[in-house]
Amino acid sequence: MRCTFCEKEAVLRLRHANLRLCPEHLVARVEKEAEKAIREFRMFTPEEKILVAVSGGKDSLGLWQILTKLGYQADGLYIHLGIEGYSQRSLEFCQEFARERGLRLEVVRLVDELGAGLDEIAKVLRGEPCAHCGAIKRYLMNRSALEGGYAALATGHNLDDEAATLLGNVLQWNLEYLARQYPVLPEGRKLARKVKPLIYVSEREMVAYCLISGIRYIYEECPHSVGARSLFLKGILNELEDRAPSTKITFLRAFLRSHHIFPRPKEEEVHDCPLCGMPTSAQGPCRFCRIRERMKHYAPA
Amino acid sequence: MVEMDGGYTLPGMVTLRRREKIFSVPEGKNLERILRDLGILPETVIVVQNGKIVPLDYRPKDGEEFELIDVISGG
Numbered sequence: 001m002r003c004t005f006c007e008k009e010a011v012l013r014l015r016h017a018n019l020r021l022c023p024e025h026l027v028a029r030v031e032k033e034a035e036k037a038i039r040e041f042r043m044f045t046p047e048e049k050i051l052v053a054v055s056g057g058k059d060s061l062g063l064w065q066i067l068t069k070l071g072y073q074a075d076g077l078y079i080h081l082g083i084e085g086y087s088q089r090s091l092e093f094c095q096e097f098a099r100e101r102g103l104r105l106e107v108v109r110l111v112d113e114l115g116a117g118l119d120e121i122a123k124v125l126r127g128e129p130c131a132h133c134g135a136i137k138r139y140l141m142n143r144s145a146l147e148g149g150y151a152a153l154a155t156g157h158n159l160d161d162e163a164a165t166l167l168g169n170v171l172q173w174n175l176e177y178l179a180r181q182y183p184v185l186p187e188g189r190k191l192a193r194k195v196k197p198l199i200y201v202s203e204r205e206m207v208a209y210c211l212i213s214g215i216r217y218i219y220e221e222c223p224h225s226v227g228a229r230s231l232f233l234k235g236i237l238n239e240l241e242d243r244a245p246s247t248k249i250t251f252l253r254a255f256l257r258s259h260h261i262f263p264r265p266k267e268e269e270v271h272d273c274p275l276c277g278m279p280t281s282a283q284g285p286c287r288f289c290r291i292r293e294r295m296k297h298y299a300p301a
Numbered sequence: 302m303v304e305m306d307g308g309y310t311l312p313g314m315v316t317l318r319r320r321e322k323i324f325s326v327p328e329g330k331n332l333e334r335i336l337r338d339l340g341i342l343p344e345t346v347i348v349v350q351n352g353k354i355v356p357l358d359y360r361p362k363d364g365e366e367f368e369l370i371d372v373i374s375g376g
Contacts, residue, residue, distance in 0.1 A: 001356050011354040012347075023354070057374055161375055204372045207347050208354055211370070221374060230375050238373070242342050 012208050015245035023212045030209045033200040034066045041183045043195035048151035050074045051192075053141050054097075054105070056090030056218040058210045059156030061097050063198055065215055067154065068103065074154070076105040077144050079137055082117015083129075083222060090218045097215065106148070108140050114295045118224075121291065124298045129224045132291065139288040143278065145192035152193040160203040162196070163248040164233040166255055179262040181255075189270070190279045199252065315361040319346070319369040332367070333357040345372050 001010045003022035010020035021029060037043070044050055050067060054060040054076045067074040078094045081087050091107065098105035110117050118136070122129035145153040157165075162181070169177045187193040198206065210217055225231065240247045270279045273286035275293075280286035285293065317324045317335070326335050332355065336343045346369040348355045355367060 001358050009356070011356050013357065015344075059374070160373070164375075203374065204344060204347065207370055207372050211347065211349065211352070211354055219370070225375065228375070231373060234373050234375070238342050238345055242344055 011212075012204070014202070014205065016202070016241065016249050017246075026205065026208055027212055030062075030201050030205050031066050031069060033205075034063070034197045035070055037183060037197050037200050038070075038195075041195070043154075043184055043197060044072070044152045044193075046071055046073075048073070049149065050152050050154050050195075051106075051141075051145045051148060051150040052076050052154045053137075053156075054078050054094045055156070056093035057156070058206050058215070058217045059158050059161075059198060059203070061093065061156075061215050061217050062206050062210050062213075063154060063156040064097065064103070065101075065213060066209075067197070068101065074103070075148070075150070076103060077141060077153075078105060078107050079140050080107060080109040080111075081133065081136075082110045082119065083224070084117075084119055086218075086220065086223055087117070089220075093216060093218050106144060108144060110136065113140065114292050116295055116298060120298070121295060125291065125294060130228070133224070135287050136291065139278065139286070142190075142192050146190060150192065152187075152195045154195050154197055156198055156206075157196040158198040158201050158203050158206055159248055159252060160234055160237065161230070162199050163237055163252050164230050166252060167233050167237060168229065175262055178255075179259075179264055182259060183256070188279075190272075190277075200249070202248070313363050315363070316366040317348075317369055318366070319371070328361055328363050328365075331358050331360045335361070336369075341369070346370060347372060 001013065001020050003010045003025055004019045005025045006022060008022035010022050012026055013020045019029070050072055052060065052064045052067065052074050054064055064074055064076055076094060076098055078091055080091055094105055114121060118129050118133055121132055125132060141153055165181060169181060183196045183199050185194040237248055268281040270281055272278070273280045273289055275285045275289040278286055313328055314325045315328050315335070317326065324339055326338070330338070332348050333343045336346065343357050348357065349368045349370055350365070361367065
């Protein structure tokens, strides 16, 4: 199998793009697709400083590599969630990545912020850890981006992530979530701009990109993700993609083209949290501060 | 095809490792066909040998070993 662009042996066939790519052209394509999304959605400019939220996985570390290769000023942020047997290992991948490339990595530890890791927080507050994890990470990522003076916070959401989220939102016909699902969420008062430069890059391309580029990442999944709905939705989309290549990209692109038809979410009445000063739509303290207050009364066994 | 828990290879067989699972399959088919026979969608894994990506149209030979890297992540 020859590369579509040169005489070299292709290692990956991308049926959705009708391409067969050698390692060099696969790397070039991934970087080009990311750059295309950055420009198309005016995510940020080379003059602006970007904070990349890294988890130690292929997408976020791959994104950090892409942004630095494209000449953007990108620092990393790792949130240590204190998940037993997982967080420390994933941190080590991020540290190794940053050290080898001379990049700056900020590490925020949940145990310093809330007095406990996610496993304990979920026990105390009850409910699924993922429900608390999302809110906690959003708060800490936003705070780090604002305090660090970054123009935008970049996350490694890829084509498969976005298509699965879209499918989930469509199945529930959740107009509010559909209106909020977009590659750029603009900055607001005390809210950092959030961007997703990998929306046109598939998970498969990202794995290949990391392997070819020598990026070591954590293969294991977060132990709390077992049985997650998003994984189930990705499975369905992969079945569809297998029968009809380009289903995922067509689904996402058509949505983005039609995004304006979804009613803009109502401007929520936002207050400043009386405890930390960050914006919140809740009356009284923000969710993060409420968790912190609850955890103050928790004494580890 | 044989799902094995040991580390040996039978003659005329090809070995594929996916995390802790080891599959031993007869040579003669290309990787895409092998994956489909194992019930694995080819789009959901990358096949690697000695750290290098192997194209799915490759036809493995007797005794060759491959690693399957899962593509899907998230939660």
